[in-house]
Amino acid sequence: MGTRMQARLAYFGVGVLAGVGAGAGYWRVYKQLELSDSLESRHKNTELPLEQRVFKYGRPESPFSSRTYTSHSVLYDHVHKVPLWSAEVITPQGISGPAKRGNSRFQPDPTILTRFSSGNADYLKSGWSRGHMTPAADCKHCQSAMDDSHYLTNIVPQDFNNNSGYWNRLEMFCRDLAEKYPAVYVTSGPLYLPSPSLDDGGKKFVKYQVIGAGKVAVPTHLYKVILAETDDSSDPASQPPPSLGVFVVPNKPLGDEELTSFQTTLTELETLCGISFHSKLDRSNVSDLCKTDKCKLMTTLELKQFVYSLRLGRAKSEEQIGEILDEAKKEGLERDSVIAQSAAQQGNKLNTSATNGS
DNA sequence: CGGCATTGACAT
DNA sequence: ATGTCAATGCCG
Numbered sequence: 001m002g003t004r005m006q007a008r009l010a011y012f013g014v015g016v017l018a019g020v021g022a023g024a025g026y027w028r029v030y031k032q033l034e035l036s037d038s039l040e041s042r043h044k045n046t047e048l049p050l051e052q053r054v055f056k057y058g059r060p061e062s063p064f065s066s067r068t069y070t071s072h073s074v075l076y077d078h079v080h081k082v083p084l085w086s087a088e089v090i091t092p093q094g095i096s097g098p099a100k101r102g103n104s105r106f107q108p109d110p111t112i113l114t115r116f117s118s119g120n121a122d123y124l125k126s127g128w129s130r131g132h133m134t135p136a137a138d139c140k141h142c143q144s145a146m147d148d149s150h151y152l153t154n155i156v157p158q159d160f161n162n163n164s165g166y167w168n169r170l171e172m173f174c175r176d177l178a179e180k181y182p183a184v185y186v187t188s189g190p191l192y193l194p195s196p197s198l199d200d201g202g203k204k205f206v207k208y209q210v211i212g213a214g215k216v217a218v219p220t221h222l223y224k225v226i227l228a229e230t231d232d233s234s235d236p237a238s239q240p241p242p243s244l245g246v247f248v249v250p251n252k253p254l255g256d257e258e259l260t261s262f263q264t265t266l267t268e269l270e271t272l273c274g275i276s277f278h279s280k281l282d283r284s285n286v287s288d289l290c291k292t293d294k295c296k297l298m299t300t301l302e303l304k305q306f307v308y309s310l311r312l313g314r315a316k317s318e319e320q321i322g323e324i325l326d327e328a329k330k331e332g333l334e335r336d337s338v339i340a341q342s343a344a345q346q347g348n349k350l351n352t353s354a355t356n357g358s
Numbered sequence: 359c360g361g362c363a364t365t366g367a368c369a370t
Numbered sequence: 371a372t373g374t375c376a377a378t379g380c381c382g
Contacts, residue, residue: 101360105375129361137359164360164382172359306359307382 067111069148071141072134076109080217081118082156085189085275086133090178094138099146101136109151118152122212131158131222133188135171156190157211157218161253167222169297170249170259174226177293181228181243190219191248191273223248223269225277226289242281245289248272259295305333309342 045053066075071094075084108117123130133154139145148154158167177184194204209218224247230240246269247262266283270276289295298306308328315321328338 102377124362131360135360160361161382168360168382303359304382310359 063113063116067153069151070145071139072145072149072154074133074151074153076112076153078112078116080190080192080219081116081122081152081214082190082217082219083133083153084273085187086154087185087187088134088138090138090174090184090186091182092178094141094145095175095178097140097142099140099143101146103143104136104147104150106130106150106152106155109153112153118155118214118216119212120152122214122216123155123157126157126211128157128211128218129160129163130155131163131167133190133222134186137171138175138186156222157209157216158222159252162249162251165300165303166254166257166297167249169303170224170247173259173295173297174224177226177228180293181230183229185225185227185229185278187225187277189223189273189275190217190251191221191223192217193220193248193272195220219251221248221250223273225266225269227278227281227286228289228293241285241287243289243292244281244286245293245295256297256299259297260290263290263295301332304328304331305338305341308333308338309345312338312342313345 045056063078064075066073072086072088074086076082077084106120106123108114108119120130130152132149133156134149136146136149139149174184174186192206192208194206196202197205197207206220208220210216211218226243226245226247228243228245230242244266246264246266247259248264248269249262266277305328308324308331311324312321315324325335325338329335
């Protein structure tokens with residue numbers, strides 16, 4: 001305490017020598033010293049451990065614990081108002097079922113304090129869509145899972161075209177994997193990656209838009225970690241290695257880019273987002289998903305055909321069917337292919353309702 | 359499959 | 371007047 005006073009006196013001395021504010025300055029510094037002395041003498045708990053002293057009025061709290069819902073788990077980012085990650089395990093049973101998307105609505109997660117939560121108003125007319133991280137289509141097993149997936153803790157602002165296009169096809173790819181592997185573990189989330197500034201000498205900046213009154217962050221990229229189990233038998237040593245695929249996809253309109261062009265390593269992703277994934281996984285014993293599998297997404301044209309076949313299934317009149325088929329043909333689709341796929345979808349629908357119904 | 363906008367009923 | 375909700379139709 002003596003040394004601090006000396007320091008102040010020394011500073012005062014320099015001030016006087018410099019001739020700054022002679023009279024009034026002297027008085028001000030004198031009063032300040034007097035005040036400091038009395039404050040120091042009034043702080044009596046200097047003998048307590050620092051832990052007790054600095055957090056006397058409570059420790060800074062970031063409510064960073066994940067929450068598990070009916071069929072997915074989320075760690076929420078209270079700063080950006082989107083998930084940090086959303087995790088699920090896809091199985092054939094989980095992705096077929098009676099739950100309907102139309103019965104669920106996007107809504108704030110009731111477990112998040114309002115001032116930390118995004119709202120639908122932030123998204124509407126923002127120019128960005130509400131993109132599921134754990135997809136709604138993976139939550140068809142029961143309606144509560146479907147409802148949970150619509151909590152805004154599972155949603156990020158996503159480019160419309162990307163959401164219904166490339167990312168949609170990537171999600172379909174994951175569901176297809178679930179038909180080939182006993183279990184597919186998928187973790188998805190947003191990224192805010194630096195990019196070189198054109199008007200500032202190529203220096204790198206992290207730049208992202210925020211939308212709505214809640215200032216919800218629009219990620220520059222989205223990631224997906226896909227871990228496909230080849231065997232779920234009890235003895236891990238005898239199992240073939242699981243397949244791992246990690247992808248970082250820009251949050252913008254995309255076409256028929258190769259999925260492998262967005263592939264990266266798990267370690268690289270981890271350094272990008274500061275999160276460790278699958279800590280119990282033996283990384284020396286995993287195979288590249290894009291080697292064991294083709295990592296081929298449905299093409300944009302194939303998705304278009306898929307969409308038209310869905311519309312065909314909902315058509316209410318012969319006349320409407322004709323209109324849809326005409327329009328599909330203008331888009332470069334084969335009439336018979338659309339009809340055939342529509343029929344196949346109806347068949348699937350009957351099968352799933354038969355296995356889950358009555 | 360992925361979304362949005364409009365509408366009408368109802369409450370504030 | 372203004373906001374919420376669910377049903378419906380629309381588009382990519």
